[in-house]
Amino acid sequence: MNVNDLNKAFESRVRLGIMSALVVNERMDFNSLKELLGITDGNLASHIAALEKEEYLLVEKKFIGKKTNTTYQITKKGNKAFKEHIQQLEKLLKKLK
């Protein structure tokens, strides 16, 4: 077992949640993600920033009238990294059976 096979960027429950949500729904906005995960604005914003910094998320800002609407998508790099993380988690879980 090498715990370093698990991606440090996905250690946080919130980041696991964000990535999972964006695998299931191709594109989501800030409020939908916030409601889905049941977390605060600040908490979500900081984890989104961390995932964006890793280039795992694509952020798109649009104007709807005078309001901004920000949506998020997983990048190709993020998708690959998350899949690998899931596979490592599955391996770990299998060993525990």
Place this chain on the structure above:
Amino acid sequence: MNVNDLNKAFESRVRLGIMSALVVNERMDFNSLKELLGITDGNLASHIAALEKEEYLLVEKKFIGKKTNTTYQITKKGNKAFKEHIQQLEKLLKKLK
């Protein structure tokens, strides 16, 4: 999905590794854990302390001649908490298929 169903105590890869190792091997000493997980003394010590604080680990110190030998076991509480965490992880992974 509620990311709060995942136990914050097990967010760290190292803690997942420690708990997994102690599920598979009933009792392990510091050096064996360190070698298995491929991490430094300080890193392992701090995560063990965190798990001990949660009462998830039982620490036993023995003298072998003049040397101390410290071994670790999972507590009943730790076992229950870890099993629940694994179940929540499995639920999350299932949703992603």
